[in-house]
Amino acid sequence: MSGSEKSTLFGEVRRMVRTSGAVGGIAARVAGERFLGLKTDKGAHAEDLKQLLGGLKGPLMKVAQFLSTVPDALPEEYAAQMATLQSNAPPMGWPFVRRRMQSELGLDWERKYATFGREAAAAASLGQVHRATLHDGREVACKLQYPDMTSVVEADLKQLRLAMQLYRRMDSALDNEEVFHELRDRLREELDYEREASQQKLYGIMLRDVPGVSVPEPIASHTTKRLLTMTWLEGEGILKWLETKPPLEQRNAVAAALFRAWYVPFYRYGVIHGDPHLGNYQVNPARDGINLLDFGTIRVFPPPFVGAVILLYEAVRDGDDDKAHAAYEFWGFRNLSRATMQVLNEWAKFLYQPLIEDRVRPIQDSDDPAYGRKVAQKVHQGLKETGGVRVPREFPLMDRAAVGLGSVFLRLGAEVNWHSLFRDLVADFSEQGLAERQRTALDQAGVPPTPA
Numbered sequence: 364m365s366g367s368e369k370s371t372l373f374g375e376v377r378r379m380v381r382t383s384g385a386v387g388g389i390a391a392r393v394a395g396e397r398f399l400g401l402k403t404d405k406g407a408h409a410e411d412l413k414q415l416l417g418g419l420k421g422p423l424m425k426v427a428q429f430l431s432t433v434p435d436a437l438p439e440e441y442a443a444q445m446a447t448l449q450s451n452a453p454p455m456g457w458p459f460v461r462r463r464m465q466s467e468l469g470l471d472w473e474r475k476y477a478t479f480g481r482e483a484a485a486a487a488s489l490g491q492v493h494r495a496t497l498h499d500g501r502e503v504a505c506k507l508q509y510p511d512m513t514s515v516v517e518a519d520l521k522q523l524r525l526a527m528q529l530y531r532r533m534d535s536a537l538d539n540e541e542v543f544h545e546l547r548d549r550l551r552e553e554l555d556y557e558r559e560a561s562q563q564k565l566y567g568i569m570l571r572d573v574p575g576v577s578v579p580e581p582i583a584s585h586t587t588k589r590l591l592t593m594t595w596l597e598g599e600g601i602l603k604w605l606e607t608k609p610p611l612e613q614r615n616a617v618a619a620a621l622f623r624a625w626y627v628p629f630y631r632y633g634v635i636h637g638d639p640h641l642g643n644y645q646v647n648p649a650r651d652g653i654n655l656l657d658f659g660t661i662r663v664f665p666p667p668f669v670g671a672v673i674l675l676y677e678a679v680r681d682g683d684d685d686k687a688h689a690a691y692e693f694w695g696f697r698n699l700s701r702a703t704m705q706v707l708n709e710w711a712k713f714l715y716q717p718l719i720e721d722r723v724r725p726i727q728d729s730d731d732p733a734y735g736r737k738v739a740q741k742v743h744q745g746l747k748e749t750g751g752v753r754v755p756r757e758f759p760l761m762d763r764a765a766v767g768l769g770s771v772f773l774r775l776g777a778e779v780n781w782h783s784l785f786r787d788l789v790a791d792f793s794e795q796g797l798a799e800r801q802r803t804a805l806d807q808a809g810v811p812p813t814p815a
Contacts (some may be wrong), residue, residue, distance in 0.1 A: 504593050555588050598654040615777050
């Protein structure tokens with residue numbers, strides 16, 4: 364066994380020791396309540412789990428954030444706590460940063476920057492960001508990956524699979540095996556910062572003419588598989604910005620920019636940014652819009668999949684069950700009974716309703732921030748009664764984008780004609796046109812297609 368293999372193996376063991384208690388706790392408490400009639404304080408246990416995950420660097424926290432937006436992937440109490448996780452891992456100190464930078468850019472790495480901040484400017488789930496200046500005067504952000512993240516990812520994936528399998532056997536109406544496969548593949552891709560740089564370049568191409576959306580430019584000469592250097596964008600976190608009580612007009616402009624940042628790439632190029640977490644964009648007051656950040660989790664869809672998304676919209680709009688069935692089949696839902704399809708339609712109506720009504724409106728008519736989860740609970744119960752369903756792997760990132768952005772639009776209190784924004788994107792839609800744009804953009808950016 365080589366030294367790197369030993370390091371990875373030992374890293375996985377250490378990580379599993381730290382996380383297995385949390386996963387085992389979920390399993391024991393859920394099982395105790397379901398099979399033994401033991402009443403447990405799942406809310407308190409969820410808080411404990413949140414504290415454990417929030418103190419760990421890396422993907423388990425990121426996965427928990429993701430699963431909090433996937434209906435029925437976790438018990439309600441755990442999902443509610445996971446939704447509040449933020450990246451709060453302690454930063455690497457300067458001696459450690461210096462050694463890591465030497466390993467990426469060589470012993471003379473500091474000469475490649477005019478200035479390099481010793482203190483981390485921000486933390487991320489897989490690394491930390493330092494602010495620096497290039498010799499040509501450009502301000503840049505340097506995202507440096509934490510050490511041994513490959514072993515961290517693999518250990519967390521083992522624990523994640525166990526937790527999802529246990530919950531599915533105990534209570535879930537959804538077969539989430541394909542969801543796990545999707546998360547596994549996207550997390551492994553996130554470890555490659557050269558891939559992320561090409562995906563960042565892709566977003567710069569797709570969004571270059573979109574008003575109110577700014578994308579940092581990767582600096583290839585200062586980027587490796589574990590270091591990503593990009594232009595620095597000035598912006599403010601959305602929660603801090605909302606504390607200034609901006610007027611409705613500004614909040615609407617930010618909401619429209621967010622909508623375009625996610626859905627111009629999808630409906631025009633077949634690409635989705637799979638991580639609408641609050642830390643992955645900033646308000647850019649200078650442009651009355653947003654800075655879009657973090658391009659480690661994206662998915663490239665075949666053009667017919669995008670066509671099926673539009674077909675389901677038309678099905679919900681027209682009350683056409685035949686169209687809905689065709690769309691679900693194309694997405695990968697198999698052997699759907701009429702009853703199961705009607706349950707899925709409840710979720711589709713929740714997601715598509717703002718796009719159907721041609722009027723200025725909030726993203727949802729209910730003021731209840733938990734309304735979406737209540738709809739998901741109703742869908743969960745309906746699926747249990749109709750025999751359950753296997754979730755296709757293409758579904759999670761699409762669903763997360765819709766749910767995650769919807770929660771931000773609700774937080775903004777935005778009132779926008781969502782139908783008009785959507786219509787502008789799909790009015791001239793054709794699968795052939797999307798295929799041509801997608802192929803050209805992927806080639807220019809050097810991004811390989813997402814494997815099936």
